[in-house]
Amino acid sequence: xxxxxxxxxxxxxxxxxxxxxxxxxxxxxxxxxxxxxxxxxxxxxxxxxxxxxxxxxxxxxxxxxxxxxxxxxxxxxxxxxxxxxxxxxxxxxxxxxxxxxxxxxxxxxxxxxxxxxxxxxxxxxxxxxxxxxxxxxxxxxxxxxxxxxxxxxxxxxxxxxxxxxxxxxxxxxxxxxxxxxxxxxxxxxxxxxxxxxxxxxxxxxxxxxxxxxxxxxxxxxxxxxxxxxxxxxxxxxxxxxxxxxxxxxxxxxxxxxxxxxxxxxxxxxxxxxxxxxxxxxxxxxxxxxxxxxxxxxxxxxxxxxxxxxxxxxxxxxxxxxxxxxxxxxxxxxxxxxxxxxxxxxxxxxxxxxxxxxxxxxxxxxxxxxxxxxxxxxxxxxxxxxxxxxxxxxxxxxxxxxxxxxxxxxxxxxxxxxxxxxxxxxxxxxxxxxxxxxxxxxxxxxxxxxxxxxxxxxxxxxxxxxxxxxxxxxxxxxxxxxxx
Ligand SMILES: C[S@@+](CC[C@H](N)C(=O)[O-])C[C@H]1O[C@@H](n2cnc3c(N)ncnc32)[C@H](O)[C@@H]1O
Ligand code: SF4
Ligand code: SF4
Numbered sequence: 001x002x003x004x005x006x007x008x009x010x011x012x013x014x015x016x017x018x019x020x021x022x023x024x025x026x027x028x029x030x031x032x033x034x035x036x037x038x039x040x041x042x043x044x045x046x047x048x049x050x051x052x053x054x055x056x057x058x059x060x061x062x063x064x065x066x067x068x069x070x071x072x073x074x075x076x077x078x079x080x081x082x083x084x085x086x087x088x089x090x091x092x093x094x095x096x097x098x099x100x101x102x103x104x105x106x107x108x109x110x111x112x113x114x115x116x117x118x119x120x121x122x123x124x125x126x127x128x129x130x131x132x133x134x135x136x137x138x139x140x141x142x143x144x145x146x147x148x149x150x151x152x153x154x155x156x157x158x159x160x161x162x163x164x165x166x167x168x169x170x171x172x173x174x175x176x177x178x179x180x181x182x183x184x185x186x187x188x189x190x191x192x193x194x195x196x197x198x199x200x201x202x203x204x205x206x207x208x209x210x211x212x213x214x215x216x217x218x219x220x221x222x223x224x225x226x227x228x229x230x231x232x233x234x235x236x237x238x239x240x241x242x243x244x245x246x247x248x249x250x251x252x253x254x255x256x257x258x259x260x261x262x263x264x265x266x267x268x269x270x271x272x273x274x275x276x277x278x279x280x281x282x283x284x285x286x287x288x289x290x291x292x293x294x295x296x297x298x299x300x301x302x303x304x305x306x307x308x309x310x311x312x313x314x315x316x317x318x319x320x321x322x323x324x325x326x327x328x329x330x331x332x333x334x335x336x337x338x339x340x341x342x343x344x345x346x347x348x349x350x351x352x353x354x355x356x357x358x359x360x361x362x363x364x365x366x367x368x369x370x371x372x373x374x375x376x377x378x379x380x381x382x383x384x385x386x387x388x389x390x391x392x393x394x395x396x397x398x399x400x401x402x403x404x405x406x407x408x409x410x411x412x413x414x415x416x417x418x419x420x421x422x423x424x425x426x427x428x429x430x431x432x433x434x435x436x437x438x439x440x441x442x443x444x445x446x447x448x449x450x451x452x453x454x455x456x457x458x459x460x461x462x463x464x465x466x467x468x469x470x471x472x473x474x475x476x477x478x479x480x481x482x483x
Contacts, residue, residue: 002045002087003075007097008235009083010213011038012183014138019129021185022083023213023235024098030128037074045090100276102302107276133375134368137418139408140375141186142179143217143389144172146203148381150193151221152254154241155324156284158390158446159192160316165381169199171399173206175379178404180210190217190389192381201230208234215239220266221259228273237276240267243284245293253287271301278304282311284324288334309334310438310458313446315392322447322457331461335468358435365423369439373418377408387417391442394451417441424452436469437462 005011008023018031018038031038040046040054052068059067078084085093101107121127133140149164150157176187187207194200195218204227207214214236231238240263243253247260254260270277281287281294291307298305311325326334359367368374372387377396379385385396385407396414397407407414420441422429428439437458441451448455 001048002090002093003041003048003051004045004085004093005041005043006083006085007043008099010185010211011041012185013038014132014183015136017128017132019125019185020078020083021213022081022098024100025081027081027083028125030125034074037071041084045093048086099274101274102271107302129375130371133371137374137408139179139182139184139377139404140371141188142175142184142376143188143190143378144175145191145378145380145389145392146172146189146194146197146200147192149196150191150219151196152193152219152256152259154254155286156253156282156311156321158312158314158321160314160318162192163381166197167379167381167383169202169206171383172199172203175399175404176206176210176212180212182405182408185212186215187212188215188217193222194218195220195222195224195227201226204230204234204236208236213237219254219259219263220270221256221262223266223269225269228269228275231270231275232273237278238270239278239280241280241282242267242294242297243281243287244290245297246290249287249290253284267301267303271303276304277301278306281305281307283307283309283326283334284311285326285330286324288326288330291334292337307338310443310461312390312443313455315390315446317393317446317449319447325457328457328460328464332464332468335465339465339468340472354435361429364434365421365429367422369420369422369425369441372441373408373414377414385411385414387414388442391445393445394441420451425454426452427454431459431462433459433462433466436465 006022010021010023012019013035016033016035018034019028020031020038021028036055036058039058040051052064052071055071056062056064056067075084075086079086082096082098085096087093087096129140132138144167146167147165148159148162149166150159150162153162179187189203194216197203204214214234215238216231216236217239220238220240230236242250242263244250244260250260250263251257267277267279279294279298281291283291288309295305295307309326309331311322313319314321370388372391373396377385377387378389378392379399380392383399384392385399386392387394387396394413394417396417397411402411422439425439428434428437431437439454443458444454445451447457
């Protein structure tokens with residue numbers, strides 16, 4: 001019997017924890033003390049008996065039959081989930097290989113919106129990892145902004161300048177090598193417009209060659225068939241911004257004539273190539289009324305879609321782009337629409353227990369607010385590392401002067417961001433709207449110049465969000481009484 005990892009299964013070992021990620025179905029799991037089992041399962045098919053021999057060799061004292069029984073019991077559910085493949089020949093394994101396709105009822109990765117008990121939530125792989133990373137900061141994901149250049153000039157864009165600066169391919173490979181050795185798994189390419197990089201195809205391949213996942217955040221205006229082929233070969237995914245189903249409104253956001261047609265055309269070509277695409281529709285004053293049409297379009301293609309009304313200032317604290325974001329009345333209208341229509345009734349969002357579960361100010365102050373410098377970091381085209389997408393105003397180190405390992409482990413700036421907890425946000429700790437808000441250093445910094453001082457706009461939006469959810473809960477209680 002032969003066994004191997006499925007093509008889109010990624011394994012990482014973090015001390016005693018093994019993290020397993022199956023990309024096709026977004027399957028993930030964290031195992032404790034299973035490292036020796038996984039250490040011998042590779043991408044190349046290997047005989048089950050040979051794998052067991054190797055494990056027995058590691059466990060000098062354990063009888064072979066016991067190891068073999070535990071091995072079979074352990075891997076049976078993973079084989080059933082097709083994250084590990086097992087069969088009599090290499091061809092049999094290949095035939096079982098799961099792959100992403102739009103040619104099925106629902107290829108979208110469904111988010112589980114059920115209300116979980118606190119114990120269920122704490123047992124989720126994401127929660128286990130979060131706890132581990134909080135204690136052992138690990139660079140799990142990285143975003144590489146490989147150029148500042150862009151084909152568009154979006155009204156709301158946080159990028160201050162679109163200089164034709166490109167991160168060189170060799171430097172990217174150096175960073176990727178270190179990233180992989182440090183336990184990294186997810187790589188996103190962004191910018192600017194990443195597909196303008198002359199080596200984009202080589203970069204996509206280089207990421208996959210290091211056994212990492214690759215995602216492109218792109219406007220797709222210069223997406224060629226060659227790039228699409230590279231994404232197919234690398235099992236890559238794409239996130240694209242589509243602002244409207246009206247070409248004129250989309251082009252009005254991007255300030256590039258014809259951009260809607262280019263983007264739309266590429267979305268359809270990516271779909272034909274069976275590449276998972278997520279459509280993002282940030283809402284601005286000029287496009288927000290049309291966002292449901294973008295969502296419907298995405299649905300008709302069986303693509304994931306998201307909208308967002310949180311627009312932040314530019315990375316250099318210039319706030320001139322914010323005249324494009326929704327005012328408070330428009331935000332309320334949008335929130336009512338999104339929350340009442342799109343959030344499922346059984347969502348944790350409407351849980352009657354939500355208020356009682358809110359952390360006390362004291363507990364919240366001890367918690368980390370996000371994963372910046374805890375499990376993630378970014379690198380921009382000038383070679384500067386920074387904490388998270390959009391937060392380039394706080395540099396952590398430079399890849400031309402320092403190794404990634406040094407910036408991650410030794411940089412004082414990295415350590416400062418990593419040490420941030422709720423306690424640094426005095427006003428937020430005591431705030432009644434905290435659970436209806438995304439407390440965020442980057443948004444604060446870009447708008448107020450201080451990462452711990454929230455912009456008034458975000459506080460007002462959180463209060464509106466709180467009111468809309470409360471209103472929804474009242475409606476649900478009334479409806480339940482009438483039944
Ligand atoms: C900076 S772009 C880079 C990738 C690519 N050029 C694109 O537009 O998709 C990444 C995402 O950030 C969003 N974005 C840009 N400026 C923003 C801002 N000020 N606030 C929130 N999101 C923003 C874009 O709409 C896009 O969805
Ligand atoms: S949002 Fe993306 S496409 Fe638009 S200008 Fe900024 S980087 Fe370019
Ligand atoms: S509403 Fe304002 S004060 Fe309250 S948590 Fe959000 S940012 Fe902090």
